[in-house]
Amino acid sequence: MIRETDLLYFQNWFEMYVRQFCTGIEKIDSALCLKVKHTKNVVIEILDIANALNLDAEQCYCAQIVAIFHDIGRFEQYIRYGTYSDQKSEDHATIGLNVITRTGVLGRLAHYEQELIKNVVTHHNRASLPRTDDQNFLFFLKLLRDADKIDILRVVTEHYAGYNSNDAINIGLPDSPEISATIADCIMNGRLADVNDMRTLNDFKLLQVGWVYDINFPRTYQIFKQRKYLETLSDVLPQTGTVIQTIASAQRFLSKKVSEEINVHE
Numbered sequence: 001m002i003r004e005t006d007l008l009y010f011q012n013w014f015e016m017y018v019r020q021f022c023t024g025i026e027k028i029d030s031a032l033c034l035k036v037k038h039t040k041n042v043v044i045e046i047l048d049i050a051n052a053l054n055l056d057a058e059q060c061y062c063a064q065i066v067a068i069f070h071d072i073g074r075f076e077q078y079i080r081y082g083t084y085s086d087q088k089s090e091d092h093a094t095i096g097l098n099v100i101t102r103t104g105v106l107g108r109l110a111h112y113e114q115e116l117i118k119n120v121v122t123h124h125n126r127a128s129l130p131r132t133d134d135q136n137f138l139f140f141l142k143l144l145r146d147a148d149k150i151d152i153l154r155v156v157t158e159h160y161a162g163y164n165s166n167d168a169i170n171i172g173l174p175d176s177p178e179i180s181a182t183i184a185d186c187i188m189n190g191r192l193a194d195v196n197d198m199r200t201l202n203d204f205k206l207l208q209v210g211w212v213y214d215i216n217f218p219r220t221y222q223i224f225k226q227r228k229y230l231e232t233l234s235d236v237l238p239q240t241g242t243v244i245q246t247i248a249s250a251q252r253f254l255s256k257k258v259s260e261e262i263n264v265h266e
């Protein structure tokens with residue numbers, strides 16, 4: 001059984017844990033701050049989705065705990081490699097699992113709950129959902145992936161709009177005009193693009209457009225639409241035929257999903 005005191009304990013643990021990474025060097029500390037803020041926002045977003053689904057208190061605590069730990073590997077990753085690019089360093093979910101195991105932070109929870117949280121953290125950034133019979137694990141993983149995407153899109157769209165100039169966000173991709181055909185093709189066909197095919201910053205932006213095809217809950221579709229994420233991404237992409245077509249299909253898909261949900265509730 002997960003209680004509110006567990007959630008409070010983990011929130012406090014997170015604050016203490018991240019504090020040790022402060023260097024006093026502005027470039028590093030501001031990059032780390034991005035991930036502290038991201039984690040706190042994912043906690044807020046996951047609770048929003050959980051509330052829309054009328055989850056009970058224990059499920060809400062569990063959802064918030066997976067959000068607290070999902071990017072716990074980011075701090076070691078940045079200090080060790082100076083980048084948030086998993087391709088150029090190490091998979092941050094694996095580093096995260098290692099931190100959780102090494103520190104024994106989940107020790108106050110039952111074995112099943114510990115395994116659940118560790119599994120969700122390990123799989124949160126995979127290209128697609130794993131095949132599994134564990135419906136509870138799958139459910140929390142879906143919640144986390146939706147909440148994570150919502151906040152990553154806040155970070156990157158603020159960055160593209162010039163509100164947040166931290167270079168760590170671009171994961172070191174060149175801001176050149178090309179778009180890789182493999183990425184465009186995947187997204188145009190409603191498939192998830194592979195991060196390993198990214199060559200330019202435009203590929204990264206287009207890949208984020210494609211996230212609309214990897215949403216699990218109605219509330220997330222609603223948020224994508226309300227916050228105009230597709231429009232914002234479109235504004236910062238070159239208006240080539242491929243881009244216009246890709247964004248138009250993504251927008252049609254999103255509108256359909258949002259109106260389907262409205263119809264269900266009418």
Ligand SMILES: [Fe+2]
Binds near residue numbers: 070071092124125
């Ligand atoms: Fe992550």
